[in-house]
Amino acid sequence: MTDSSPALDASGLTRLLFHDGPEGPDAHGRWRKAISTELFRHPGDARAEERWRLSYDRLRALNGELSSPERLARDPRGLAALHEWAAVVDGATATVAGIHYNLFLGSLLDDVISPSRDVSEFAALARTGTFLCTERGHGNDAAALETVARYDRERDGFVLHTPHEGAQKYMPNTSPAGGPKTAVVAARLLIDGQDQGVFLFLTPLSDHRGTLPGITVTMLPERIGSPVDHCVTSFDQVFLPRTALVQGEHGRLSADGTFTSAVGSPRKRFLHAIGRVTVGKLCMSASTLGGCRAALAIAVRYAHTRRISGPVAGQRVPLAAHRSHHARLLEHVAIAYAMTFLHREVTERWVTHGPGERDEAERLVAVAKGWITWRARDITVESRERCGARALFPVNGLAEFAANADGAITAEGDNLAIWCKAGAEMIFGHTLAPEPVKATGREDAADPGFLRRAVAAVERHWHATARSDLRGGGAGDALGRWNNASGAALGLVEAYAVGAAADAFASALARAADPAVRAVLDDLYALFLLGQVDSRSGPLLAEEVLTAGHVRALPRIRRDLTARLAPHLAALTEAFDVPEEHLASLPMLTAP
Numbered sequence: 213m214t215d216s217s218p219a220l221d222a223s224g225l226t227r228l229l230f231h232d233g234p235e236g237p238d239a240h241g242r243w244r245k246a247i248s249t250e251l252f253r254h255p256g257d258a259r260a261e262e263r264w265r266l267s268y269d270r271l272r273a274l275n276g277e278l279s280s281p282e283r284l285a286r287d288p289r290g291l292a293a294l295h296e297w298a299a300v301v302d303g304a305t306a307t308v309a310g311i312h313y314n315l316f317l318g319s320l321l322d323d324v325i326s327p328s329r330d331v332s333e334f335a336a337l338a339r340t341g342t343f344l345c346t347e348r349g350h351g352n353d354a355a356a357l358e359t360v361a362r363y364d365r366e367r368d369g370f371v372l373h374t375p376h377e378g379a380q381k382y383m384p385n386t387s388p389a390g391g392p393k394t395a396v397v398a399a400r401l402l403i404d405g406q407d408q409g410v411f412l413f414l415t416p417l418s419d420h421r422g423t424l425p426g427i428t429v430t431m432l433p434e435r436i437g438s439p440v441d442h443c444v445t446s447f448d449q450v451f452l453p454r455t456a457l458v459q460g461e462h463g464r465l466s467a468d469g470t471f472t473s474a475v476g477s478p479r480k481r482f483l484h485a486i487g488r489v490t491v492g493k494l495c496m497s498a499s500t501l502g503g504c505r506a507a508l509a510i511a512v513r514y515a516h517t518r519r520i521s522g523p524v525a526g527q528r529v530p531l532a533a534h535r536s537h538h539a540r541l542l543e544h545v546a547i548a549y550a551m552t553f554l555h556r557e558v559t560e561r562w563v564t565h566g567p568g569e570r571d572e573a574e575r576l577v578a579v580a581k582g583w584i585t586w587r588a589r590d591i592t593v594e595s596r597e598r599c600g601a602r603a604l605f606p607v608n609g610l611a612e613f614a615a616n617a618d619g620a621i622t623a624e625g626d627n628l629a630i631w632c633k634a635g636a637e638m639i640f641g642h643t644l645a646p647e648p649v650k651a652t653g654r655e656d657a658a659d660p661g662f663l664r665r666a667v668a669a670v671e672r673h674w675h676a677t678a679r680s681d682l683r684g685g686g687a688g689d690a691l692g693r694w695n696n697a698s699g700a701a702l703g704l705v706e707a708y709a710v711g712a713a714a715d716a717f718a719s720a721l722a723r724a725a726d727p728a729v730r731a732v733l734d735d736l737y738a739l740f741l742l743g744q745v746d747s748r749s750g751p752l753l754a755e756e757v758l759t760a761g762h763v764r765a766l767p768r769i770r771r772d773l774t775a776r777l778a779p780h781l782a783a784l785t786e787a788f789d790v791p792e793e794h795l796a797s798l799p800m801l802t803a804p
Contacts, residue, residue, distance in 0.1 A: 220780045224729040225787030228720050229552050233289045233560065243297035246277050248791040252301045254607050254798075260439040261389070267304040267440070268390030272337050274298065274309060281335040285317040288491045289559055292498040299499035300506040301794055303438035303616035306499045308340070308385055314495060316341025318488045319396050319412055325459040329414075333394075340390045342417070344445060345398040345486060349378030352629040354398070354410075355482045359447070361399040361413050361457075365469055369453045372399055372413060374446035386417055386429045387441035393417045396458060397447075398486065403471050409478030411485050412458035415450070426450040437615030460484055490574050492624040493581040494559055500588030500620045501555055503613045505548055505788040507595035510609055512541055512785040513801055514599045531598075538781055539774045541598060544591045545784050546740040549733075551584045553716035554709075575634050576712070582627040582634075583709035589617035599800065608800035635701030636694065638708070639679055645672035645711075653759040658769045660734070663741035664718075667711050669757040670748045674703035710744050732780050739773045742766060 230240045246252070251273055255266055274294065275281060284290050291314050298306040317334055333339045350357045358379035361370040374380055386393060396412040416424055423429050426449060432442045457465055462484035463473040475481050515532035522529040531537050558580040565573035592613035596603045603610040621627045648669035655662050678700035685693025717737050724730040745752065746766045752758040777784075795801055 220728060220732055220783040221726065222783045222786040224724070224726045225733075225784065226789050228724060228729070228733075229549070229787060230789070231720070231723065232293065232556055233563070235289075239290060239293045240297065242277055243274070243294050244789060244791060246274055247297050247301050248793045249273070252305075252794070254301075254609065256607055260434050263304065263439045264387065264389035264441040267302060267308050267438075268340065270298075270302060270305040271308050271312065271340070271390070274305070275337050281313065281317065282321060282331065285313045285321055288494055288563055291491060292494045292555070292559055295495040295498040296502035299502040299616065300790060303499065303503065303612060303619070304440045305438075306495075306502075307438070307440050307619070308390070310492060310495045310499075311343050311385060312337075312341045314491050315343035315488050316394075316396055318491065319343070319458055320414065322487065323458045323460060325464050326455065326457070329455070339392045339394050339416075342384050342386055342393055342395045344381040344384045344386070344395045344415075346382050347378065348380050348382045348444070351382075352626050354486075355479050357398060357400065357410060359397065359399040360402055361397075361411070361452070362402045363404075363465070363469065364451070365404075367451065368469075369451055370401075370413060370456060372397065372415060372447045372450040372452055374448070379446075381445040383432065383442045384445055385441045386443045386445045387431060388418065388422065389441040392419045395445075398482075401457075401463070401471075403465075403469070407478065408463060408471055408473070409481035409485075411463060411481070413452055414456045414458060415447075415452060417445070424450075435619075437619050438612050458485070489624050490562070490577055493577050493630075494555075494562060496620040496624050497555055497558075497581045497584040500585045500617045501548075501551055503616055504544075504588040504591040504595075505552070505785075506790050506794075507592045507610055507613045508541065508545055508548055509785045509788045509790040510795065510798065510801065511595035511598045511603075512545075512781055513795065514603075515541065516782055517801065518599075532778075532781065535774065535778075537598060538778050540594060542774055542777050542781055542784075543739065543743055544594050545781070546736045546743070547587055548591060548788075549720075549736055549784075550713040550717045550740050551587055553720045554580055554713040555584060557712070557716040557719065571637075575637060578625065578630040579634050579705055579709050580712070581624070582631045583706065583713065585617055585620045586627060589614055589621065592617055602800040605800075607798070609794070609798045610800075631702055631705045632698060635678070635698070635705045638675070638704055639682055639697065639701055642675070642704075642708070644675055645669070648672065648755060648757045650756040651759045651762065653761050655762070657758075657762045657765045658738060658742075658773075660718075660738050660741055663738070663745050664711070664714050666745045666748075666752055666757050667707060667714060667741065669755055670751055671704060671707035671711055673751045673755055674700050674707055678704050707748075714741060714744070732777065732784070735773050735777050736784070739770070739777065742770050742773065746770070 232239050278284055294309055295306045298309055320329055334341050346354050347357050359374055361372050364371055394416045397415045398410050399413055401408040401411045417427055428446045430444045462475040462481040465471055475484055516530050518531045519528040558576055562573050562577055596610045602608050606612055645668040678697045681700050682693055682697035685696040721733050724733055749763050
């Protein structure tokens with residue numbers, strides 16, 4: 213790889229990447245600075261239990277950066293930014309922070325019906341908050357969970373109980389690590405024997421002496437990725453005061469014990485109760501986004517510092533000199549930029565959506581979560597492979613990223629499940645993309661506009677196919693009809709996600725003021741689109757959106773784009789702004 217191009221100003225790219233709402237880069241600068249301190253360096257060969265405690269020490273350090281933890285809990289953009297940067301150095305810290313601020317504290321603050329609660333202990337982290345929803349027997353079908361909270365009229369409170377092993381709360385961070393803990397527990401509210409649906413209940417779990425009476429916490433085996441103190445938790449006739457019920461429009465309990473709800477179905481009440489999960493999806497996406505960008509920054513720096521034998525005897529060249537090496541990294545850098553711009557757009561859409569736009573905004577968050585976290589895993593795996601054996605050691609900063617992405621793929625709604633829901637809604641609840649114009653062969657296959665229209669054509673192809681497949685299923689067999697259409701519906705969701713990412717990339721391009729930055733991003737945008745179109749050339753040929761000549765030209769266009777972008781690979785990842793304190797602490801990047 214030769215470098216005759218002028219040096220690219222990475223700071224211009226950084227400003228575009230972290231253009232995020234009214235605060236702009238300031239929303240990210242606080243957290244970038246926080247993870248630059250010595251507390252956030254890798255702990256070496258520390259045992260899992262030590263790392264559990266460290267994640268809570270780091271959580272307290274992050275809390276110290278806040279003037280108001282309550283304000284952060286109400287700020288989806290700020291919560292996502294915290295996850296984006298904490299995950300650069302420690303996925304476990306991102307996990308416990310998201311649970312405490314979003315799922316726990318946020319759920320309490322969203323309750324504007326109950327008398328005001330004193331949350332000062334939680335804001336000061338004298339007690340850490342956790343969230344208990346899924347059960348051994350109920351993961352993606354958590355609406356069917358079986359933990360119960362029976363209203364006791366005589367004592368004017370609730371009796372929280374785990375009726376059998378399958379109803380045990382599975383994987384919450386309820387161990388003694390981090391000190392005393394309090395949870396919001398999802399349980400089925402029973403009033404006079406009638407099931408009113410699932411609600412959240414504020415439940416103290418432990419104090420400085422250990423778990424409280426009636427509560428059993430059992431550690432789970434160590435899992436892959438950054439260690440979190442995951443446990444199984446159960447309740448044996450635990451009494452809670454009336455104030456434990458987290459209320460909302462989905463349900464309230466009057467002073468005389470009368471239950472009322474503005475939400476008719478128990479399933480919808482459950483979705484209201486766990487409404488914080490949507491912001492959690494944004495946070496999961498953000499954590500893998502920060503992780504995969506850090507992985508690329510590490511891999512690219514290694515590619516430029518690691519030297520190997522060249523084609524001439526006695527010659528040593530950097531790994532980055534080889535097209536087989538830097539081309540793979542560049543393709544993933546292009547995807548990482550698209551992921552980042554998409555996340556900014558989706559977060560903005562969620563923060564600003566109106567009352568009648570909530571369903572569509574929630575679906576967009578879910579679609580983006582699936583696409584970003586799946587792509588993040590691809591990027592972290594590729595980055596690790598490009599660094600060879602050294603990257604297998606966690607101390608070198610890469611080994612845990614892929615497993616952390618696996619965790620995000622499962623958390624806050626398993627990706628496949630939430631994409632199936634989105635696909636089912638979109639079959640008839642989403643507008644068909646415009647009918648594509650058949651290709652003549654004279655179109656320029658390197659033109660981003662042409663490539664973007666091809667992505668839209670793929671979306672239309674799968675959308676029309678899903679509608680046809682659904683109608684072709686057996687009458688009276690809802691599951692059979694869905695099974696018949698599910699493959700095409702998932703294809704629709706993926707194409708829609710890619711199109712949304714492409715549009716977000718184009719919007720960011722329009723804000724690029726520096727001509728040099730704009731030129732490089734133009735090529736990176738084209739490289740992103742080219743990869744998406746190339747992998748879908750079959751349906752595009754079938755729909756006559758591409759010609760055989762276009763398909764034959766794609767490898768050459770990709771090669772030319774790669775050659776132009778290769779000299780800028782280092783600047784493109786320097787723009788990710790991963791703290792030098794972190795990179796300089798990784799032995800792989802400093803040892804010969």
